[in-house]
Amino acid sequence: MSPLPPNPGDLAVDCVRTLAPYVPGKPIEELQRELGLSDIIKLASNENPFGPSPRALAAMQKALTDTWLYPDGSGHELKRKLAAKLGVDTNQITLGNGSNDLLVLLAGAFLMPGLEAVYSQYAFAVYPIAIQATGATAVVVPANPPTAPMPLGHDLAAMARAITPRTRVVFVANPNNPTGTWVPAAELRKFIAAMPPHVLVALDEAYFEYTGGLDLQDGIEWLKDFPNLVVFRTFSKAYGLAGVRVGYAVSHPGVADMLNRVRQAFNVSVVGLAGASAALDDPEHVAAAVKVAVAERARVTARLEKTGTRVFPSAGNFLMLHAGANARARYEALLRQGVIVRPVGNYQLPEHLRVTLGTVDQNDRFLAAWQAC
Numbered sequence: 445m446s447p448l449p450p451n452p453g454d455l456a457v458d459c460v461r462t463l464a465p466y467v468p469g470k471p472i473e474e475l476q477r478e479l480g481l482s483d484i485i486k487l488a489s490n491e492n493p494f495g496p497s498p499r500a501l502a503a504m505q506k507a508l509t510d511t512w513l514y515p516d517g518s519g520h521e522l523k524r525k526l527a528a529k530l531g532v533d534t535n536q537i538t539l540g541n542g543s544n545d546l547l548v549l550l551a552g553a554f555l556m557p558g559l560e561a562v563y564s565q566y567a568f569a570v571y572p573i574a575i576q577a578t579g580a581t582a583v584v585v586p587a588n589p590p591t592a593p594m595p596l597g598h599d600l601a602a603m604a605r606a607i608t609p610r611t612r613v614v615f616v617a618n619p620n621n622p623t624g625t626w627v628p629a630a631e632l633r634k635f636i637a638a639m640p641p642h643v644l645v646a647l648d649e650a651y652f653e654y655t656g657g658l659d660l661q662d663g664i665e666w667l668k669d670f671p672n673l674v675v676f677r678t679f680s681k682a683y684g685l686a687g688v689r690v691g692y693a694v695s696h697p698g699v700a701d702m703l704n705r706v707r708q709a710f711n712v713s714v715v716g717l718a719g720a721s722a723a724l725d726d727p728e729h730v731a732a733a734v735k736v737a738v739a740e741r742a743r744v745t746a747r748l749e750k751t752g753t754r755v756f757p758s759a760g761n762f763l764m765l766h767a768g769a770n771a772r773a774r775y776e777a778l779l780r781q782g783v784i785v786r787p788v789g790n791y792q793l794p795e796h797l798r799v800t801l802g803t804v805d806q807n808d809r810f811l812a813a814w815q816a817c
């Protein structure tokens with residue numbers, strides 16, 4: 445028998461061993477430990493600074509007494525409410541441990557070695573991980589040039605040209621993270637209509653609620669026309685529930701059936717189900733948080749541009765900035781001032797930073813710190 449390799453991790457399948465891991469935003473506690481700071485703001489993971497609705501909080505507190513029980517694996521109550529709100533059938537909804545879970549499930553159910561999945565350069569980092577882990581081929585399509593009206597955004601025409609008979613999934617983030625960029629609704633609709641029937645369109649609408657009058661789609665309205673469309677949404681952003689991990693996919697029932705086959709039976713927790721269900725009863729809370737984010741998107745952009753910082757167009761609750769060749773040093777200078785933003789070097793954008801829109805006070809603090817570094 446040959447000896448064990450020194451690192452038994454090397455026994456992993458090739459497509460996993462060569463994966464670049466996801467790089468999350470720096471947690472507040474880590475910066476506290478590293479620099480001994482106490483007054484820290486985190487604008488690094490596109491969370492909602494206003495947190496969940498008081499109704500969701502109360503429901504989650506109540507649910508704590510039930511945490512010795514497994515959750516309802518069918519998520520009946522949450523699906524019932526979502527179906528009513530979205531005008532779809534419950535059999536079109538798949539619940540996930542965040543929408544990240546569902547992106548991975550889609551890849552697992554529809555991809556394998558020999559098949560291809562297409563996405564744009566600078567698209568959300570989970571797509572390459574989800575694709576590569578299946579052994580399928582990731583086809584990365586160059587993004588728009590920095591001088592385009594939607595700089596570094598998805599080039600849908602080029603993505604359409606990248607489709608082959610082996611393509612099974614095309615990922616579109618609209619808007620995209622980390623760039624914030626988007627494609628107009630009519631252009632996207634045309635793109636989906638032109639997809640051959642063997643290709644699923646995975647339309648990631650994690651920032652759907654932040655549209656704020658911009659020209660973006662409601663993908664769920666399109667499901668009746670496009671059986672190969674799968675729309676992903678989340679409670680992590682506008683609903684302020686990132687920590688309990690609840691997302692959902694809406695699709696043709698046949699696709700939902702497949703996602704449910706590979707889903708862990710209890711992938712959404714008792715607390716997550718209770719919080720998300722109750723959050724749906726408080727749309728005013730979500731609307732108030734979104735209103736601040738949309739207003740701050742314009743205000744912070746204008747303030748940064750006034751002092752010469754290039755800001756990318758954004759339809760999300762965050763902005764991507766061109767920070768220059770010393771982006772890393774500026775990131776570290778912000779950390780020393782207790783402000784955590786997100787470097788995006790892992791996206792091959794070493795000169796850029798992404799900042800989440802916080803409360804007005806938090807954004808003012810970021811702007812002051814940015815001027816000082």
Ligand SMILES: Cc1ncc(COP(=O)(O)O)c(C=O)c1O
Binds near residue numbers: 541
């Ligand atoms: C574009 C996009 N899709 C999906 C997600 C995943 O979010 P979650 O798993 O919290 O639902 C994120 C999170 O940042 C995102 O930016």
